[in-house]
Structure formats: C-alpha cells, structure tokens
Amino acid sequence: MRQVIQVTSNNRLFGILVPIISVLLGLIVGAIIMVISGHNPIEGYIALWNGAFYDAFTIGETIRRITPLILTGLAIAFAFRTGLFNIGAEGQVIVGWLAAVWIGLVVDAPMIIHLPLAVLAGALAGGLWGFIPGLLKAKLGVHEVIVTIMMNYIAMFVSNEIVRSVLTDHNTSTEKIAATASLGSEWLQALTFYSRLHYGILIALFAAVVMWFIIDRTTVGYELKAVGFNRHASKYAGMNVSKNIILSMVISGAFAGLAGVMEGLGTYGNVSVISGFTNLGFDGIAVALLGANNPLGVILAAILFGVLKEGAGEMPSAGVPTELVDIIIAIIIFFVASSYIIRWALTRFKKEGK
Amino acid sequence: MLDILASIVPTVLFFSAPLILTALGGVFSERSGVINIGLEGLMVIGAFVGIVFNLTFADVFGGLTPWISILVAMIAGALFSSIHAIASVSFRADQTVSGVAINMLALGVGVYLTKVWYEKGQTDMVAEPFNSQNIPVLSEIPIIGPIFFQGVYVTSYVAIIIAFIAWFVLYKTAFGLRLRAVGEHPMAADTNGINVYKMRYIAVILSGALGGLGGSVFALTIVSNFSHATIVGQGFMSLAAVIFGKWHPLGAMGAALFFGFAQSLSIVSSGIPVLEDIPQVFLLIAPYVLTILALAGFIGRADAPRANGIPYIKGSR
Structure with a gap:
C-alpha cells in the first residue's frame, strides 16, 4: 500500500515516466513472446490495432469495452x-x-x-x-x-x-x-x-x-x-x-x-x-x-487496456492467441508495482549521465 | 451410516488434497511475511505443466507418469513463484498487486501456450491420470478400511503427510523458527543474523512448489485436462483455508478438509437426508462466509503474522 501511495505523491516526472516505461516494456515482452512462439509480432500488433480501430463498428465496441x-x-x-x-x-x-x-x-x-x-x-x-x-x-x-x-x-x-x-x-x-x-x-x-x-x-x-x-x-x-x-x-x-x-x-x-x-x-x-x-x-x-x-x-x-482487450479479439487472424494481451497486462502491472526498481534505474541512469 | 461415511470420506479427501497442498504453500509464504494472493495462479501453472507433461510423456514413463508430472509441476510452480519473490522481496512491489499479476500472468501463459501447442482452447484428456484404489493391507481393516482406505486417491494421503512434515519443519526446526521470525519481526531477525531476504525467497518459492503440486494434483485427479476453466477459485479457497486455519499448517489442513467437505456436500448431498433440503448455494458460499466470520473474530481470533505484507527495507525503522 505504501508503494501505491508513493506512486501518486512522488516526483511528477517519475510519476509520468514509470507508467510509460512499464507499458513499453510490456509491449516489448509481448513481442518477444510472439517471436518465441513463432509469430510475427508486427503482424500481431497490426491485427491488434485493427481489432480496436478498424472501422466505426470496432471503435464503437472499443469504447463500450472501455466504459x-x-x-x-x-x-x-x-x-x-x-x-x-x-x-x-x-x-x-x-x-x-x-x-x-x-x-x-x-x-x-x-x-x-x-x-x-x-x-x-x-x-x-x-x-x-x-x-x-x-x-x-x-x-x-x-x-x-x-x-x-x-x-x-x-x-x-x-x-x-x-x-x-x-x-x-x-x-x-x-x-x-x-x-x-x-x-x-x-x-x-x-x-x-x-x-x-x-x-x-x-x-x-x-x-x-x-x-x-x-x-x-x-x-x-x-x-x-x-x-x-x-x-x-x-x-x-x-x-x-x-x-x-x-x-x-x-x-x-x-x-x-x-x-x-x-x-x-x-x-x-x-x-x-x-x-x-x-x-x-x-x-x-x-x-x-x-x-x-x-x-x-x-x-x-x-482507454489503453480497453484497446488492448478489444484489439486482442482480432489477433487470432495473425495466428496469435488472444491471451497474449492478458500476459502483456500482467507484465505491465508487475513493472508498475515494482516501480521502485524503475525509479532506481532511472536515478542511476541520470547520475551516470552527469 | 457406514455406507454414508464410506461415500463421503473418500470424496472429501479427494476434493481436499489440492486445497491442503496449496494452503500449505500459503502458510509458508505468509509466515515469512509475504502475502500470496497468487496461489490461484500457481495452481494454474501447476495444472498446466502437470497436464502437458503427462500428455507428452505418457508413453515414456507409463504408470509412473502422473507422479513424475506432479514433480515437474512442483518445479514449474517454484520457478514461477520466484517472479513473485523478486517483485515483492527485492523490488518492494505491493505484494497484493504482485499476486494479482501472478494470477493474470499464469492464466495468460497457460492458455496462450495451450492454444499455440494444441491449436484449441483446451488440451486432450490425459491418458495417465491418478486413479482411485484400495490401499493394500489398510483397506482390510474392518470399519476403518472401507471408510478411509477403499476407493481413495493416494495423493490425498500424500497431502496429509506433507501437512505434518510442514508442521514439523515450521515448529520443530531452526529453519522454521527463522522463517516465522522473519514474518513476525524482520528487523529483530536481521539483528540476530538471519538473512531476511533469503528466508523470504525460500518461503515464497516453497509456496510456489506446493501451489504447483496442488494444481497438478487437482488437474490429474479431478479434471484430467487443462483449459481456462480448470482452476476457478481453488487457489483463493486455499488462501481462505490459510486464514481459517490461522496460519498454522495443521489448521490449514483442517480448514482445507472442511472446505473439501463443503464442496463434496454440494455434490453428494442428494443422497443424505438432512442435507438434501439445504439449497446448494449455501453449501457453495459456506467456505467464504466462514472465513469472513473467522476473521471477524466470531470463530476465535485469526491474527496474521505481524510483518505480513510489509516489504523489509534494511536499515529502515
């Protein structure tokens, strides 16, 4: 709990960077998993995008999912x-x-x-x-x-x-x-x-x-x-x-x-x-x-998770099981929850840079 | 009467075994001060690995397959829970959040790989599940034999034996004392030269091994295949057993047996006169309602280990 509150109260820059880095890491891990299981991650993510934004219908469904x-x-x-x-x-x-x-x-x-x-x-x-x-x-x-x-x-x-x-x-x-x-x-x-x-x-x-x-x-x-x-x-x-x-x-x-x-x-x-x-x-x-x-x-x-979840429905067209999105979301949670380590890495990175 | 007991007891043991094993895992983890909401996910991984191994190697190992399967599932559970250990011990993540992520990840990975490997949402039925059997010698004993030792699964007794081993380890060995110390007052333990991080890692990984074992026993005795709906709530019920059993291995076993009893009632009650009239829903919610009552202090006070859920940061007061 203490961690959770820290996320909200600490430094504003870190507050924005941690979620963004976590999402990127989650998507990268998702791509790696697709490669390992013999799928093309680019095709996979394009399918995901189409699943969420292809036309007015899918956009409507995506908003419904976000609600x-x-x-x-x-x-x-x-x-x-x-x-x-x-x-x-x-x-x-x-x-x-x-x-x-x-x-x-x-x-x-x-x-x-x-x-x-x-x-x-x-x-x-x-x-x-x-x-x-x-x-x-x-x-x-x-x-x-x-x-x-x-x-x-x-x-x-x-x-x-x-x-x-x-x-x-x-x-x-x-x-x-x-x-x-x-x-x-x-x-x-x-x-x-x-x-x-x-x-x-x-x-x-x-x-x-x-x-x-x-x-x-x-x-x-x-x-x-x-x-x-x-x-x-x-x-x-x-x-x-x-x-x-x-x-x-x-x-x-x-x-x-x-x-x-x-x-x-x-x-x-x-x-x-x-x-x-x-x-x-x-x-x-x-x-x-x-x-x-x-x-x-x-x-x-x-919006992000709604898009991922709705888009997942289209991923089987690229041969990728929809569960990939659950894995990505779980990994994002891990990284956000472990923000201590991301913070630590960022601080190190900053110091090295000086 | 004897007939009724002879039909209920094996069923109770049958349903309880996975709960007992997983709950013991929960006891180890929480006694060391790490909340493990991820028991459900660890069971999922155990069930998945147990089934896949069994399907793949049934021809190689023949009759030994289910036993080797649960061992492999144990190792997989241990490996998987090390993610929870790293996040909650080293990275100081909120333990509940990490546990929730473990649950999502486990189900995601299990179903994902099932679809990749089997090209459908569920695996085939295994050829070599555990089968019920009469235990030699013991099943010949009059009265006791038919009730406890005929048509039972050996895994049920393995679970009960492991519960006693867990009790011995936690309460009669130096290791157990250290593990409990770390969960009650990590700073004092640290001052005494106990490596808090190491103990917590060991405890969480043990909980993964036992959770994996529980999940694979569930899969190989009760359902015989793996899909997204194989493990639905058994891990959380085990967590309830940990608390209802007051974080004590034998208490957790008792609670798991009781929950197994409640589960089996919703299945066998139609044959038992008094229970026939109770609507099923009451039997289904009984474990959860009882856990809340136990926590609220209506059924004896249940106090968690003092440092449960708090990451240990060396040098902080």
Whole structure:
C-alpha cells in the first residue's frame, strides 16, 4: 500500500515516466513472446490495432469495452486513496449488474424514472457490497483484502442462484430488460454500424469528474485522503477514521456497481449465470495502478487496456492467441508495482549521465 | 451410516488434497511475511505443466507418469513463484498487486501456450491420470478400511503427510523458527543474523512448489485436462483455508478438509437426508462466509503474522 501511495505523491516526472516505461516494456515482452512462439509480432500488433480501430463498428465496441474499465478503475483508485485495497470490485460489479437488471425487469415506469432507478440500484448494491468489508475493517480491524476476495465468490454464487431460482425458472439467463431501463442508444448505434455502444460512457466520464470533485474539492475527500496517508494523525486531528474507511469502501463499491450497470443495462441487457469472474474488477486494479489513482490517469489507462482487450479479439487472424494481451497486462502491472526498481534505474541512469 | 461415511470420506479427501497442498504453500509464504494472493495462479501453472507433461510423456514413463508430472509441476510452480519473490522481496512491489499479476500472468501463459501447442482452447484428456484404489493391507481393516482406505486417491494421503512434515519443519526446526521470525519481526531477525531476504525467497518459492503440486494434483485427479476453466477459485479457497486455519499448517489442513467437505456436500448431498433440503448455494458460499466470520473474530481470533505484507527495507525503522 505504501508503494501505491508513493506512486501518486512522488516526483511528477517519475510519476509520468514509470507508467510509460512499464507499458513499453510490456509491449516489448509481448513481442518477444510472439517471436518465441513463432509469430510475427508486427503482424500481431497490426491485427491488434485493427481489432480496436478498424472501422466505426470496432471503435464503437472499443469504447463500450472501455466504459466499465473506467468505472472499476475509479473504484479501486478511490479506495487506494484512502489506503484501502478494494480487490472486491469484481463482486461489486456482479451485484451491481444483478440489481440493475432486476429493477429493469420488474419495475414498470416511464424512462425518466425507470432508468435512473435501475442505475441507482446497481450503484447501491455495489455500495452495500463494499460496506460490509468497510465495516469489518473499521470496527474490527479485519483486513479488507481477504474479506473482499471472499465477498467476490459470495456475490458470484448468490447472483447465479438468484438468476436461476428467482428471476427465471431454472434458466441460465434472464429476459431482456424493459426498453425504459436501457442505456442503449439508437443514435450511437447508428453512428457506429450497430455496435453495442451505449450512453454508459457518459456516466463513466461523469463518474471520473465526481471522483475528482470529491477527492480534490471537498472536505470529505480531504479527510479520506488524510486517513489514507496517516490513520493515527487523522484520528488525533479529530477525524472519524471508522466513518471515513466505511465511506470510502461504500463509494468505491458504488463505482464498481456502476460498472456492472454498464454491462447489465448497456451491453447485454440481461444477466446470466456465470461460471467464472467477469475480470472487470481485476482489470480495474491494473487500470488504477497504471493511472496512478487519479481520475484522468484512470481514464487514460482504461482507454489503453480497453484497446488492448478489444484489439486482442482480432489477433487470432495473425495466428496469435488472444491471451497474449492478458500476459502483456500482467507484465505491465508487475513493472508498475515494482516501480521502485524503475525509479532506481532511472536515478542511476541520470547520475551516470552527469 | 457406514455406507454414508464410506461415500463421503473418500470424496472429501479427494476434493481436499489440492486445497491442503496449496494452503500449505500459503502458510509458508505468509509466515515469512509475504502475502500470496497468487496461489490461484500457481495452481494454474501447476495444472498446466502437470497436464502437458503427462500428455507428452505418457508413453515414456507409463504408470509412473502422473507422479513424475506432479514433480515437474512442483518445479514449474517454484520457478514461477520466484517472479513473485523478486517483485515483492527485492523490488518492494505491493505484494497484493504482485499476486494479482501472478494470477493474470499464469492464466495468460497457460492458455496462450495451450492454444499455440494444441491449436484449441483446451488440451486432450490425459491418458495417465491418478486413479482411485484400495490401499493394500489398510483397506482390510474392518470399519476403518472401507471408510478411509477403499476407493481413495493416494495423493490425498500424500497431502496429509506433507501437512505434518510442514508442521514439523515450521515448529520443530531452526529453519522454521527463522522463517516465522522473519514474518513476525524482520528487523529483530536481521539483528540476530538471519538473512531476511533469503528466508523470504525460500518461503515464497516453497509456496510456489506446493501451489504447483496442488494444481497438478487437482488437474490429474479431478479434471484430467487443462483449459481456462480448470482452476476457478481453488487457489483463493486455499488462501481462505490459510486464514481459517490461522496460519498454522495443521489448521490449514483442517480448514482445507472442511472446505473439501463443503464442496463434496454440494455434490453428494442428494443422497443424505438432512442435507438434501439445504439449497446448494449455501453449501457453495459456506467456505467464504466462514472465513469472513473467522476473521471477524466470531470463530476465535485469526491474527496474521505481524510483518505480513510489509516489504523489509534494511536499515529502515
């Protein structure tokens, strides 16, 4: 955790150089892997580029892919700012998705009420899923990492059970939500050759502004950050540390819940039984780290990872399995996390130069 | 009653063995002060290497293949976990982040190579998996024999024996004392001449070996092939067992057995009158809910090793 915070607070130049170097190293390692496994890395990366930017349709799909990543990235970045590691974004995504679709299915109301209600339900569900580990951390000192991991699995199994037994009669996915709860936009779809692009991107960008505003412009945000830097000093200064920890986890969970809303009300329009995680939550960790926990950084990092993930779909055309992108992302995380060594190398490099 | 036990116990042992092995790996790593969220990824690598080795060399080694496969998987797990060791011990990376990256990397590498080598998303079924068997002599014992030693996998007992070895190593040897010291108070250990970095490297690499072993045992007893969906959560469940077992090898084994029991219940419960009525979802979430309760102190207090998760920086106070 200390490392993570250092990334945000240290020297500005290093703050920008470390992510850029990490991304380049990740892409280079990816190229080396392609060479070793007998593929042409240039063809591979061209395929990746085409997979993300070939025409209006792929660009639409790429933006769709970026949308939830921005939100899970914000979720994890927000918790990091308070010194908390919310590894449970995954579970919060699942419950947010479920709750939003649930409201989308059962409520009958005009769009102006129905859509905000469904979006809110998803955010609340995610917030609730963050509240539990927050409460346990604040009141009993239980480490949030373990609790949130466990909450991920509870979310998955409970959501599956609800889809199977409550929302449907033993089916594996629900009906489509009512049109009044959909984020779908004919205008955006028509603009992008009928991709699944939806209005959610506006919500995601707005959420980034909200995070910036809370963290940098409000007393609440100041207290959250203070608690993240030094819990004891904050307590001594008269801040309510427990309240701030819980609040941070709830807000973080709400962001992640919104990421689920994007999938539920935007991309898919229903919720299905899942056998494994969506990985949106785990990818969010990568986004937050690379984005140095700041909202603008998160947007940029989400764009990068969204492009990589969407572009990966086209890589098999060059014979390269899509998983190469997962390897590249993992390596980028390693380098960002090990920024101590990059910093050390840069400092050495500078000294040698003098 | 005897029939029910004779059907449940081997199933429990069957499901628990990989969890026990991986959880022991977690115990070593966390006792030395390095959080290992990467257990899941280490299991993935173990499962992948175990299956690929088995498929490739089944003709050469015949009946010995599964045993050699799990040994090779152990070595692969150890090598793979050294990435986590380098990042979290030497490069002072956030250990949780590095663990998350290990999980992504392992699955990426495993599925990538599967696609490159087999040209599809999953491998073929292995020809030489572990098979259940009656253990000679012991299975003849009345009552105990049918329950514990008939139709079981030898690997289950290997796991239990390794748990006792791990307990002996951690609590009865100088090495174990040093390892625990490094996890509780690295500076004091350093002052006493213990090489903190070396101990942590050894512990993390041991956790990789055991995680790889656990993953390969899982693959070669339960699923028999490798795909992206071979290991889904078993590593995290092992991590839960580490905590539920209070970072003690035998505690972790007990927890893993209990989680194995919960898993097997969701499979065999249809035959058992009382359990039939419990909705499956409760059995599925039981391990995770119990772990949270244990952490919250409702089931005895679970305290992590003091220095768990904190990189040691020589000379800092």
